[in-house]
Each structure stands twice: as structure tokens, then as C-alpha cells.
Amino acid sequence: MKQLAEKVRCCAVGIPAFYSVTGLHTLYAEGKLPRKYNPDGSVAAYNKKRETREFGGKTYLLEESFEMADFAWIKATKADKMGNCVFKGTSYNFNAIMASK
């Protein structure tokens, strides 16, 4: 979950990309994962190939942050009109970082 959460968090704080080992040596990293299919079942587009770089002898993938979203749909226990939210229990999960975008 950290990968998606980090892409959201980085978008919120203005970091355009980050390095991660997640997805290394997979079809995801090689840009061979179907992103969109044609109605006849053939592949219309693949995902973007990730750049790699070595740090301390280990290889990492460059993962770009999300673009800023127009809206964040948030579930909170309490909220005010200023946008302050109180979360409860497991609903804290993605709601807190998405609320801070």
C-alpha cells in the first residue's frame, strides 16, 4: 500500500517523483502491463516503462507522483466547513493523506 500512498503523499507536498524497489524485475517495471484494451480484446496501450538507478549497489525504480486531483472523496466521522476532519478506527487509512492533498 505504501507505493500508492506515497504517490498521493508526494503529490500533496510537491515532490514530483521518488525511488522505490516495488515492482522491480516485473512486467510493471518493463512497461509491459496492459493499460487499456480494445473492444475486440487486443491490447491498446501498455503502462509506462520505469527508469532505474543504482543507490549503494541496489537498483531502484523511479516512480512519479500523481498529478493533483480536482477532488478528494473522504470519509470522516466529523468534519467542519473549513475542511478539518476527524477520522475513526480503520477509516483513517487513505482518507487522511488524501484529505491533505
Added chain:
Amino acid sequence: MVGGFGFSGIPENTIEYVRSQPHITDLKIISTEAGDDNWGLGRLYEKGKISKQWASYIGRAKVMEQAYLSGRTELELIPQGTVSCVFFWYLGEGTAADE
């Protein structure tokens, strides 16, 4: 961006409201998963309102699977990750630390 993980913490009231608005279509959604056939974002897939999603897991949502495989929806799968490691910072750009 839509919060929640599994059925926990999803904004179900917002989803139901959007589902009831015929003029809201072509949504591009960032959310960790696509819900179920009759709960969560699956409710919007059922109406064909989502044209693209960034997600980590689509396992239970048959309506989403059908939308993806038939080309109605674009899907960017994001692997479920561990901890991110090194960042590109712009804070020190152009300073002695950068050079």
C-alpha cells in the same frame, strides 16, 4: 482521489450521490481498489461513469474487470509496495549542497 481500503472508510454517501447524478461521467479515479459489484466504486462502474483508474487491487469487482477488458476503462495498476527509499529534493537546488 477516493479514500478507503476494502470496505473500510470508503466515502459511500458521496459515491451514492455521484451515482444518482446522470451528468457526472468520465471520472478519473485514484483509489486503492475498485470495490465490489454492488458496493464502493463498483457502484459507479455499474453505471459506466469511470473512464480511468489508478489502483492496486481489482480482485472482487467483476463490473470493473469487464469494463477494463472490454476497453471502456483505462487501468494503471500500482504495485502494493513496501517503504519508499530515496527522494529527489528540489529544496537544495542551485545551492552549495547541490553542487
